[in-house]
Amino acid sequence: MENYLCLDIPGFHVSYKRWKKYGYIKAEEKENLKEALSLASGGFCMYCYSRVEVDRKQHGQLEHAIEKNNSDKLVECIPNIGLACSDCNSRFKRIGERKRKIAAGALSQFEEKSRCEVKQRKQCTVACRALRELQAAYHKMPGAEIILQPMGATGRCSEEPLALQYNVLKMEFQPNTNQYTYSEEEFSFIQQHILRFHLNDPRYRTKxxxxxxxxxxxxxxxxxxxxxxxxxxxxxxxxxxxxxxxxxxxxxxxxxxxxxxxx
Ligand SMILES: [Zn+2]
Ligand SMILES: [Zn+2]
Structure with a gap:
């Protein structure tokens, strides 16, 4: 298929600056973080790809990939925070949130290993091992088929990035089989993600x-x-x-x- 008929949706690579402070609670750090994330996504929601930066105003919200109510150490964990529109952040991503309970063992492992303290913060901008392990545990839960942003997700079996493509003639988001080979489980994981964010839903999909x-x-x-x-x-x-x-x-x-x- 011609390359303009099947569009690869890129992953978002955030470039954090050493001399800037990023965070979730303090206003200035929050602005810095939104700015860096918006630059990475091109001003679009990282989940539904709608524009969130409009006429120099930022309508995007900071979104904790692994929900912050799981651990205090996630609140200021920079690589765990993405940019999303209010629908994706407060509605679609939340569905089933209360049923998603990360295994207690994985959580206590994270709490123990993570060096992100709420007060004495080690400003980490790269996902540490503790966070990556927590993410793996997160993805094992039923109902957690979400390609978390901005970290993204990797297939357990193929070890390929779980990614989307957009089929122009069908007006449809699909698992990116154009670039990657996925196992059946990974393919359905991506489809669940697409369903969750209503990417192909006639009521919401992009026109x-x-x-x-x-x-x-x-x-x-x-x-x-x-x-x-x-x-x-x-x-x-x-x-x-x-x-x-x-x-x-x-x-x-x-x-x-x-x-x-x-x-
Ligand atoms: Zn969105
Ligand atoms: Zn951290």
């Missing part, structure tokens, strides 16, 4: 790409640059930018006729 291809067609093949409202549009625009205007119209017409009944 931004449909609007964008329409603009390209109507403008005779322009590839307009603006703050796209969804990461998908950015990924797609990056792919067709190198084409000629004529090619862009042809590509976008083909896509539009395939999807216009779905929008």
């Amino acid at each position: 931004q790409l449909a609007d964008f291809v329409k603009i390209v067609i109507d403008s005779g093949g322009n590839c307009p640059q603006y703050d796209y409202n969804n990461l998908i549009v950015k990924l797609f625009a990056d792919k067709i930018r190198e084409k000629t205007a004529e090619e862009r119209v042809a590509i976008c017409s083909r896509i539009y006729s395939a999807i216009f009944l779905k929008i």
Whole structure:
């Protein structure tokens, strides 16, 4: 399939600065953290890819990947904190939260090994071993099929990153089998993640790409640059930018006729 019809959703790599303080509780540290995360995601929610940074205002919320009520040591654990829209943070990610109970043994191991104290903080910006082990325990729980951000998740069997792709003609997020080979269990883990965040749900799924291809067609093949409202549009625009205007119209017409009944 042409590379603009199947878009690989990238992992988010946050670059934390040594000279900056990041945190969850203090206002200034919180702003610094939001800024670093937003830079990494391009201003998009790390779970549903909708724009959260709008006109220089940050609407994204700091989101504890492994919920902070599990341990005080998670509250200020920087690599465990991602950026999410309010729907993903306070609704979709929460579903089943009370039933997700990390095994007591794994939790006490974490508490013992983690050097992240709430008061005397060792500012760690790379996931420490204690955190990675806790994440592994987290992912073993039923109902915890969540690709935690910004750390991401790795398949237990294939050891490949669990990632998504976007099928443009189907308007559908899928496990990224374009780049990786997953076991059946990993494939279904990713599908559970997609379901949880309603990525393909007709009520919530993004329509931004449909609007964008329409603009390209109507403008005779322009590839307009603006703050796209969804990461998908950015990924797609990056792919067709190198084409000629004529090619862009042809590509976008083909896509539009395939999807216009779905929008
Ligand atoms: Zn979201
Ligand atoms: Zn830590």
